[in-house]
Amino acid sequence: MTDPKSTRMTKQRQVILNELRKVTSHPTADNIYDMVRARMPHISLGTVYRNLELLARQGDIQKLSIDGDRVHYDGDVSEHYHIRCVKCGRVDDYPVEANISTKELNQGCGYEVAGFKLEFSGVCPKCKKKSLS
Amino acid sequence: MTDPKSTRMTKQRQVILNELRKVTSHPTADNIYDMVRARMPHISLGTVYRNLELLARQGDIQKLSIDGDRVHYDGDVSEHYHIRCVKCGRVDDYPVEANISTKELNQGCGYEVAGFKLEFSGVCPKCKKKSLS
């Protein structure tokens, strides 16, 4: 896939973006496919993937791809961090300040450092309850 | 796959561990398959995956699964961080101190926090050169 020179706001793209901005649940591509199909039954999964990729490249959404498991998407592009449940895979926002300044980054091993990813892991409230019973 | 009650040090497992400890290159399962096949031509890729999983669960090696791309493995289990080249996917050690204390972690959003993953991204020296020409 090569980058297009310009992009168009198609109905599909708009609906995907809307649905994603509407929730705080960090859905996977498949989740988003389901959400969007409720409004647009004939959309294809391929289109969902193509648009998520494009929107992420444009900076309209965020791709959360930490930890091997499948990719999650976030309509909130402001700087914040996440926590993933090791039992069920659920992803939530995690309010913490990371004092890693990007200024001090360009010092190691010859890389042109661009940024970092930080993700927490743990057991979510629901799974905590479940393991008690 | 359920955890075995005890594990045996098979030749395959030993060679995989040796090869991984020998390098600092953070290879993927496929890379390791190639490395091991040089010494043990009949080993199967399935065996490599099974052993990497098991060794990681035992804490003998580290699984680096940040950032969507395929999983890399690290024979060095001491605490340190990594940087991944956004162009070629290469993974190197990145010497930085992260002052995120695990004590302050159990405060957010009802999770039982277990840990965090931190990975840097940038352009590696080779790819920097390439993009200049």
Place this chain on the structure above:
DNA sequence: TTACCTGCAAAACCTTTGCAAGTAC
């Protein structure tokens, strides 16, 4: 009008798994 985009289905890709034979302990 013309890139860009879509739906569909097939392909690609990495990883996991079932099974019968082999092996560490």
Place this chain on the structure above:
DNA sequence: GTACTTGCAAAGGTTTTGCAGGTAA
């Protein structure tokens, strides 16, 4: 002897892609 492990090959699940017809600007 008996779990644990292997090689092989097939299956699994997610993501990507080719193509011909559609559509935003």
